[in-house]
Amino acid sequence: MISVRDLRKHYRVHQRQAGLLAAVRSVFSRPTRLVKAVDGIDFEIPAGARVGFLGPNGAGKTTTLKVLSGLLHPTSGEVSVMGHEPRRREDAFLKRIMLVMGQKQQLLWDLPPAETFELNRAIYGVSMPQFRRTLKELDDALELGELVRKPTRQLSLGERMKCELAAALIHRPSVLFLDEPTIGLDVSMQVILRRFIKRYNEETGATLILTSHDMDDVAALCPRVVVIDKGRLSFDGPLTALVRKVRPEKRLVLELSAETPDAALEDLGRVVEREPGRVVLQVDQDQVHHTISRALAQLPVSDLTVEGAPLEEVMSELFARSRADREGESAAAGGEGAR
């Protein structure tokens, strides 16, 4: 369905120091630097999958999405989406995909969203009965109501994003690329959108590829994640496997009914949080059962829960590790060069 082989997207960007002298110098000479936004990644995504693209800022996630949606021409490599080469931007391809960017809008700013819906209906060649049916479904699921008749500029960010999603789905795309769809939204709106996106995937069988810095989006929507860092793929697999790989430890959250000495807690595991009446211990996965038994036997435990490490921490550790690896590699390369 989606197949990517050795995809590379390199840019040459101009470099200039700040200041007047640098500005004058840049008139005569403009040094450039090669940026490897995506540097040889491979993956396959079957139809109907929900996949999260994760990575720090500038990792190459959005660039990959833009190549997959045909906005960017790859420098090299093979990309196929539903049998189409995206960069050719054939009608048959464009009519089956959509890219929703949380920071960009397709809604016409001074007109009500209903006008954008109508425009998309005509552009995508959606028949009138199909359009009415889709709109009714979107209205029910997203509770659009009167929003579609208010000028876009008068809508709140959350209301706009609901209408943005509706506009993107008028032609019922088979592949939906979502780039930070919940950015800037309040928690309740995030939940509504996540629920809707998941439902769209389940009901239509559409493939969903998401990039987000909000780990709640990823946890709620993506059983599989692809981690990209500095243009390279550093992990591709189930989210649970990623968590196990990076943070194999579990966390025991203990509610305590009486004061407990630090030594007793540290004897059970690493204390990562401590507040009156509550402590969070980190223990190896294979020690969880044993530690629970000991805690129940030795401590005044009133409640106990077992959790995985928060996804934010997992990702932050993963990126820190890959940064350290890179620094190690470049130091080694520097050492080789010196010899």
Added chain:
Amino acid sequence: MSFRSGLRATPTIYKVAFSEAIAYRAEMIVWALSSSMPFVMLAMWSAVAADGPVGRFTAAGFGAYFLCTFIVRQLTGAWVAWQMNFEVRTGVMSMRLLRPVHPIWHFGVENAAYLPMRIAVSLPIAVILLVVLGRDAVSSSTLMWGMWLLAVVGAWWINFLASAAVGTLSLYMEQSIRVMDVWFLLYSLFSGYLIPVELFPGWIRPAIEWLPFRFIIDVPVQIMTGAVTVEEGAQLLLGQWTWVGVFLAVTLLLWKSGLKRFGAYGG
């Protein structure tokens, strides 16, 4: 991305863009005021002609010429270069590129949707033209008016495509809009917007007659005022539509090659 899908969607694109034009009606009036240079030139050239005709132009002749210039300018305006430049720089162009309609066609229909508003601005001037200067100020031949219509459409295409070509340069360079300033300077000088082309010295006129600028203002105005015969008008139209073809080819080539360099910045 094809023009075929674009053709099917054209009535709706036009309708929605017209709704936008109505939403921006105040802006339209300001824009119309900003293109009132023909009135300034009318006053200036009429003063020059007060002591005697300049070429074939009397004061009334200049009146007819510059009022027609204002009308033609209103009907042939295009601002797509600024729009494209803005959309490339802010990332909005990405949203347009995701749609199965050729963006140049989409921009064209959007620009054309402002035409009814521009006609509304031009209409009072046309009435003044007829009332003050009389029926003889413009051509009385139905055939010439048919040719005028063709000339206005051709002028709009040249203007639009030149503007689209400059807008497309945004895919290659950041400050492409500066090229539009150069275009506008040459357009102002050689289109007949400020000075009727026939008043230029003989040594430069052949060059001006070959350049595309006169086909945007001078040719429709000449036909409108009946200053050319049907045969001359037909020849001018042939030259004009040849330029339309040239600009279309250049714009599409620039677009096709520019897309390979498109950075899809901004999000």
